[in-house]
Amino acid sequence: xxxxxxxxxxxxxxxxxxxxxxxxxxxxxxxxxxxxxxxxxxxxxxxxxxxxxxxxxxxxxxxxxxxxxxxxxxxxxxxxxxxxxxxxxxxxxxxxxxxxxxxxxxxxxxxxxxxxxxxxxxxxxxxxxxxxxxxxxxxxxxxxxxxxxxxxxxxxxxxxxxxxxxxxxxxxxxxxxxxxxxxxxxxxxxxxxxxxxxxxxxxxxxxxxxxxxxxxxxxxxxxxxxxxxxxxx
Amino acid sequence: xxxxxxxxxxxxxxxxxxxxxxxxxxxxxxxxxxxxxxxxxxxxxxxxxxxxxxxxxxxxxxxxxxxxxxxxxxxxxxxxxxxxxxxxxxxxxxxxxxxxxxxxxxxxxxxxxxxxxxxxxxxxxxxxxxxxxxxxxxxxxxxxxxxxxxxxxxxxxxxxxxxxxxxxxxxxxxxxxxxxxxxxxxxxxxxxxxxxxxxxxxxxxxxxxxxxxxxxxxxxxxxxxxxxxxxxx
Amino acid sequence: xxxxxxxxxxxxxxxxxxxxxxxxxxxxxxxxxxxxxxxxxxxxxxxxxxxxxxxxxxxxxxxxxxxxxxxxxxxxxxxxxxxxxxxxxxxxxxxxxxxxxxxxxxxxxxxxxxxxxxxxxxxxxxxxxxxxxxxxxxxxxxxxxxxxxxxxxxxxxxxxxxxxxxxxxxxxxxxxxxxxxxxxxxxxxxxxxxxxxxxxxxxxxxxxxxxxxxxxxxxxxxxxxxxxxxxxx
Amino acid sequence: xxxxxxxxxxxxxxxxxxxxxxxxxxxxxxxxxxxxxxxxxxxxxxxxxxxxxxxxxxxxxxxxxxxxxxxxxxxxxxxxxxxxxxxxxxxxxxxxxxxxxxxxxxxxxxxxxxxxxxxxxxxxxxxxxxxxxxxxxxxxxxxxxxxxxxxxxxxxxxxxxxxxxxxxxxxxxxxxxxxxxxxxxxxxxxxxxxxxxxxxxxxxxxxxxxxxxxxxxxxxxxxxxxxxxxxxx
Numbered sequence: 045x046x047x048x049x050x051x052x053x054x055x056x057x058x059x060x061x062x063x064x065x066x067x068x069x070x071x072x073x074x075x076x077x078x079x080x081x082x083x084x085x086x087x088x089x090x091x092x093x094x095x096x097x098x099x100x101x102x103x104x105x106x107x108x109x110x111x112x113x114x115x116x117x118x119x120x121x122x123x124x125x126x127x128x129x130x131x132x133x134x135x136x137x138x139x140x141x142x143x144x145x146x147x148x149x150x151x152x153x154x155x156x157x158x159x160x161x162x163x164x165x166x167x168x169x170x171x172x173x174x175x176x177x178x179x180x181x182x183x184x185x186x187x188x189x190x191x192x193x194x195x196x197x198x199x200x201x202x203x204x205x206x207x208x209x210x211x212x213x214x215x216x217x218x219x220x221x222x223x224x225x226x227x228x229x230x231x232x233x234x235x236x237x238x239x240x241x242x243x244x245x246x247x248x249x250x251x252x253x254x255x256x257x258x259x260x261x262x263x264x265x266x267x268x269x270x271x272x273x274x275x276x277x
Numbered sequence: 278x279x280x281x282x283x284x285x286x287x288x289x290x291x292x293x294x295x296x297x298x299x300x301x302x303x304x305x306x307x308x309x310x311x312x313x314x315x316x317x318x319x320x321x322x323x324x325x326x327x328x329x330x331x332x333x334x335x336x337x338x339x340x341x342x343x344x345x346x347x348x349x350x351x352x353x354x355x356x357x358x359x360x361x362x363x364x365x366x367x368x369x370x371x372x373x374x375x376x377x378x379x380x381x382x383x384x385x386x387x388x389x390x391x392x393x394x395x396x397x398x399x400x401x402x403x404x405x406x407x408x409x410x411x412x413x414x415x416x417x418x419x420x421x422x423x424x425x426x427x428x429x430x431x432x433x434x435x436x437x438x439x440x441x442x443x444x445x446x447x448x449x450x451x452x453x454x455x456x457x458x459x460x461x462x463x464x465x466x467x468x469x470x471x472x473x474x475x476x477x478x479x480x481x482x483x484x485x486x487x488x489x490x491x492x493x494x495x496x497x498x499x500x501x502x503x504x505x506x507x508x509x510x
Numbered sequence: 511x512x513x514x515x516x517x518x519x520x521x522x523x524x525x526x527x528x529x530x531x532x533x534x535x536x537x538x539x540x541x542x543x544x545x546x547x548x549x550x551x552x553x554x555x556x557x558x559x560x561x562x563x564x565x566x567x568x569x570x571x572x573x574x575x576x577x578x579x580x581x582x583x584x585x586x587x588x589x590x591x592x593x594x595x596x597x598x599x600x601x602x603x604x605x606x607x608x609x610x611x612x613x614x615x616x617x618x619x620x621x622x623x624x625x626x627x628x629x630x631x632x633x634x635x636x637x638x639x640x641x642x643x644x645x646x647x648x649x650x651x652x653x654x655x656x657x658x659x660x661x662x663x664x665x666x667x668x669x670x671x672x673x674x675x676x677x678x679x680x681x682x683x684x685x686x687x688x689x690x691x692x693x694x695x696x697x698x699x700x701x702x703x704x705x706x707x708x709x710x711x712x713x714x715x716x717x718x719x720x721x722x723x724x725x726x727x728x729x730x731x732x733x734x735x736x737x738x739x740x741x742x743x
Numbered sequence: 744x745x746x747x748x749x750x751x752x753x754x755x756x757x758x759x760x761x762x763x764x765x766x767x768x769x770x771x772x773x774x775x776x777x778x779x780x781x782x783x784x785x786x787x788x789x790x791x792x793x794x795x796x797x798x799x800x801x802x803x804x805x806x807x808x809x810x811x812x813x814x815x816x817x818x819x820x821x822x823x824x825x826x827x828x829x830x831x832x833x834x835x836x837x838x839x840x841x842x843x844x845x846x847x848x849x850x851x852x853x854x855x856x857x858x859x860x861x862x863x864x865x866x867x868x869x870x871x872x873x874x875x876x877x878x879x880x881x882x883x884x885x886x887x888x889x890x891x892x893x894x895x896x897x898x899x900x901x902x903x904x905x906x907x908x909x910x911x912x913x914x915x916x917x918x919x920x921x922x923x924x925x926x927x928x929x930x931x932x933x934x935x936x937x938x939x940x941x942x943x944x945x946x947x948x949x950x951x952x953x954x955x956x957x958x959x960x961x962x963x964x965x966x967x968x969x970x971x972x973x974x975x976x
Contacts, residue, residue: 106376138391138441139398143339146391150383154429158371158379161425165372187439192394195436196387203432206420208371214973229961241961248962255954261972262928262940263947270962274913447740462728474728481729488721495695495707496714496736506727507680572842604857604907605864609805612857616849620895624837624845627891631838653905658860661902662853669898672886674837 046073048257050175053077054116054123056103056160057130058087061228061246062179062253066127067096069250076120080112103130103156104148113163122167125257127177128157134193146193153197154204161208165217172216175257178205182225182277185269202267209266218264220256224249225271242274279306281490283408286310287349287356289336289393290363291320294461294479295412295486299360300329302483309353313345336363336389337381346396355400358490360410361393367426379426386430387437394441398450405449408490411438415458415510418502442499451497453489457482458504475507512539514723516641519543520582520589522569522626523596524553527694527712528645528719532593533562535716542586546578569596569622570614579629588633591723593643594623600659612659619663620670627674631683638682641723644671648691648743651735668733675732684730686722690715691737708740745772747956749874752776753815753822755802755859756829757786760927760945761878761952765826766795768949775819779811802829802855803847812862821866824956826876827856833892845892852896853903860907864916871915874956877904881924881976884968901966908965917963919955923948924970941973 046069053070055063058081070077071094079087080101087098097119101112116123132152134145161176168174183191184198205221212219227233229243236242252270259265271277279302286303288296291314303310304327312320313334320331330352334345349356365385367378394409401407416424417431438454445452460466462476469475485503492498504510512535519536521529524547536543537560545553546567553564563585567578582589598618600611627642634640649657650664671687678685693699695709702708718736725731737743745768752769754762757780769776770793778786779800786797796818800811815822831851833844860875867873882890883897904920911918926932928942935941951969958964970976 106380137398137402138395138444139402141395143392143395147339147388150388150433151380154433155380155383158425158429159376162371162374162376165370169370169372184436187436187441187443189440189444192391192437192440192444195440196391196433197436199436200383200387200429200433203417203420203428203430204425207422207425207428208420210420210976211371211422211425216972218972241959243961245959245961248959252954252958252962252964255951259951259969260940260944260947262942262944263951263969264972265951265967265969267968268964269966270958270964273915273917273960273963277909443743449739451739474726476728478726478728481726485721485725485729485731488718492718492736493707493711493714494739495709495711496718497739498718498734498736500735501731502733503725503729503731506682506684506730510676572846603864603868604861604910605868607861609858609861613854616854616899617846620899621846621849624891624895625842628837628840628842631836635836635838650902653902653907653909655906655910658857658903658906658910661906662857662899663902665902666849666853666895666899669883669886669894669896670891673888673891673894674886676886677837677888677891 046254048073048075048254050124050257051075052120052123053125053127054113055079055127055129056101057081057128061230062249063127063129064090065246065250066253067094069254070125071096078116078120078123103160104151106159109156109159109163113167122171123164124168124173125175125177126160126164127179127253128160129179130156131179131181132193132197135191137190138192141193149193150197150200153194154200157201157204161204165212168217169212169215175218176208177253177256178221180205180221180223182223185223205266213264216261218256218259218261220265221267222252223267223269225269225277226275239274242272244270244272279487281306281308281487283357283490284308285353285356286358286360287346288312288360288362289334290314290361294463295482296360296362297323298479298483299486300327302487303358304329311349311353311356336393337384339392342389342392342396346400355404356397357406358408358410359393359397360412360486361390362412363389364412364414365426365430368424370423371425374426382426383430383433386427387433390434390437394437398445401450402445402448408451409441410486410489411454413438413454413456415456418456438499446497449494451489451492451494453498454500455485456500456502458502458510459508472507475505477503477505512720514539514541514720516590516723517541518586518589519591519593520579521545521593521595522567523547523594527696528715529593529595530556531712531716532719533560535720536591537562544582544586544589569626570617572625575622575625575629579633588637589630590639591641591643592626592630593645593719594626595645596622597647598659598663601657603656604658607659615659616663616666619660620666623667623670627670631678634683635678635681641684642674643719643722644687646671646687646689648689651689671732679730682727684722684725684727686731687733688718689733689735691735691743692741705740708738710736710738745953747772747774747953749823749956750774751819751822752824753812754778754826754828755800756780756827760929761948762826762828763789764945764949765952766793768953769824770795777815777819777822802859803850805858808855808858808862812866821870822863823872824874824876825859825863826878826952827859828878829855830880831892831896834890836889837891840892848892849896849899852893853899856900856903860903864911867916868911868914874917875907876952876955877920879904879920879922881922884922904965912963915960917955917958917960919964920966921951922966922968924968924976925974938973941971943969943971
């Protein structure tokens with residue numbers, strides 16, 4: 045069994061497989077896990093498989109994030125690992141986007157991450173211990189055409205990650221931003237037969253999160269970029 | 278008189294001197310200018326000095342930005358130069374910040390810029406011409422401790438700038454993000470006598486904006502960093 | 511006539527047009543210019559046209575750079591503007607490159623720049639004044655496949671530029687690294703008729719160098735990226 | 744015993760502890776290891792402790808690197824893991840550095856890495872498998888004052904890493920550049936008692952290299968930054 049130096053985990057936002065894979069790895073290490081998403085019923089198979097606790101949350105709402113942490117405290121204790129994995133994507137020419145949808149996309153990608161980091165910090169700073177993982181994207185490093193809201197949200201997330209790492213690392217809290225560069229494999233998005241491993245295997249990504257969680261504080265990474273071997277970059 | 282290939286300008290957000298200096302340079306080139314800020318009465322000296330038109334706006338409100346552009350159209354024609362110079366700064370430990378103030382800071386630094394770029398694009402894309410300038414900060418490149426909301430806003434602005442540049446440049450619109458690295462000189466913040474030019478002279482910054490406006494489309498810059506000669510970086 | 515706050519210039523390495531264009535602009539401002547390249551006879555038209563002085567140099571040889579500066583001192587006085595515009599490019603699979611050609615490519619792109627910056631610093635530091643311009647490339651920001659030696663040389667140049675800017679700016683010397691992102695227009699490489707200005711006009715690039723030279727020390731840029739409006743990036 | 748998907752290793756350049764720690768971890772996984780450095784006698788304790796084979800090399804000499812690989816082939820088979828850990832550091836004002844020492848510093852940090860990557864590629868490309876690790880430094884990301892040669896070498900190394908990753912990853916070879924940001928702990932440089940883990944523990948760094956070696960090709964990292972929890976950045 046892998047040795048992970050934390051005793052409880054909260055995962056917010058069920059991405060295409062990453063959250064599920066991480067939940068399985070953490071549960072295999074006997075760490076209690078709360079998983080939170082907008083639609084909890086989608087989490088039933090994962091709950092059945094792993095014994096994780098599923099709770100509903102709209103990550104773009106500060107009050108709901110606050111209540112989610114309180115409920116997590118009550119169910120498994122204050123989370124020592126927190127992963128924010130939600131994001132709001134919206135594509136289209138700048139001139140044609142609906143401003144309120146842009147606001148919502150930025151709120152999910154970035155403000156929700158702030159509320160989450162804040163609630164995590166409130167618990168981890170007094171404890172002098174904890175790990176905060178933030179799932180980023182290439183869009184947080186390079187702003188692509190026809191994708192301004194996603195660029196805004198993921199850039200903001202990276203800014204938050206850097207600021208939080210500088211503030212919280214000396215207080216014993218490991219903050220890491222993971223740049224997922226490529227498509228994540230999913231049932232509806234399998235690898236083309238002639239290009240094996242050309243999408244990111246969510247289990248492989250989750251293993252990288254575990255590696256980060258196991259890093260010694262004398263050599264912490266605050267950012268990690270992962271991409272398939274054949275991905276152009 | 279400097280030759281600038283645009284005929285009208287809208288400047289949103291009166292920063293510590295940059296907007297004023299740019300207004301003066303544009304007016305000296307006989308370009309009509311609308312300046313917009315939350316408190317229009319503060320703009321009276323600039324209006325008196327330059328003949329610019331001052332209009333009120335809360336840049337964090339999409340509807341107000343839309344109306345500001347409509348009013349600008351009516352007063353000086355569709356703006357061919359648009360500068361977004363507003364930003365929301367908020368300092369403090371992550372655990373102690375007020376979420377609603379964080380939202381407001383990100384809205385002013387980044388969402389207001391989006392609304393502005395959108396309104397500019399609606400006018401410039403059909404015309405196949407225009408320049409959009411966005412005032413950034415070092416916080417958009419590096420997220421500092423105790424300054425998460427400003428990092429989020431300025432990172433998001435940079436993501437917007439990159440995405441907009443990639444989308445709009447091939448349509449003839451010059452998008453440039455200017456990273457102001459250092460304190461901007463102001464009446465309440467003069468240079469220390471033993472460190473001349475250790476703050477950024479707003480006239481010097483504005484001249485850089487003019488240089489960008491005059492660049493030929495075969496050699497456009499999409500990002501420019503400016504800092505005092507003695508600034509540590 | 512443009513006002514440039516320097517009185518003499520040395521340009522090393524005649525790139526595809528940039529050095530020629532800058533020579534013309536500086537000469538138009540009545541600044542004496544020495545141009546240096548491996549094959550001086552290629553410079554005859556430029557000398558005839560502008561009255562610049564041409565001197566031979568192998569930029570990868572420290573002794574030759576030292577002698578070039580001494581000769582420049584004698585002819586036009588210590589150069590207050592120095593541009594390093596030479597680069598060594600070499601393409602091919604890593605496994606197949608000739609190590610001695612790799613060494614030579616890195617020497618031209620990067621070591622020659624070091625010798626140049628060093629000679630410039632020896633003159634400019636005591637004077638407390640000067641400008642050093644370094645012509646970079648996208649390859650200095652992003653290392654492309656099948657182009658390792660060019661990536662090494664241009665990355666090293668950027669490292670030199672940053673280090674020199676941090677060391678020399680507080681001594682009154684403006685160091686700027688210009689990232690030329692795209693093909694530079696030349697007689698043998700004209701624009702496709704259906705894509706006007708899709709290559710960089712060397713006159714437009716040179717104008718950006720002039721803009722840098724005219725920046726006030728309270729707002730110096732240490733890096734500038736220029737690319738055609740339709741260039742993918 | 745850790746499962747590492749490679750069967751032989753060559754480590755060039757014995758840094759302050761990193762190479763020793765990695766040798767121990769690889770040997771514990773029963774992987775044969777050749778270690779190479781300028782002064783082989785310094786390696787005796789490591790050889791005695793681990794059974795690694797020590798060979799002499801001047802990494803700045805292409806021919807010596809070629810012969811080192813040939814000797815490694817003969818002793819343990821073609822290396823499937825190659826770490827380049829040598830670097831040349833030289834400090835001082837730009838105007839005062841000795842050009843030939845600058846050339847040597849760049850040769851050790853960057854050209855030696857090229858020779859190494861080249862020899863590795865010659866073996867790994869036909870095999871369709873292998874891992875190349877390059878030890879970088881903060882100086883490869885940010886060029887510091889009074890340290891131009893180190894900045895040049897480490898920037899060039901990063902350019903090489905990016906170019907090699909883009910060329911070789913789709914051929915099955917994992918290239919990773921590790922940015923070591925901070926001092927590495929050593930006997931002569933222990934942690935201050937009041938700042939535990941304020942230097943990088945070489946065992947902790949080596950564990951990060953092992954994590955990279957174990958990454959699945961669907962989620963490879965090409966760059967990893969590691970720093971102590973209390974390091975300013």
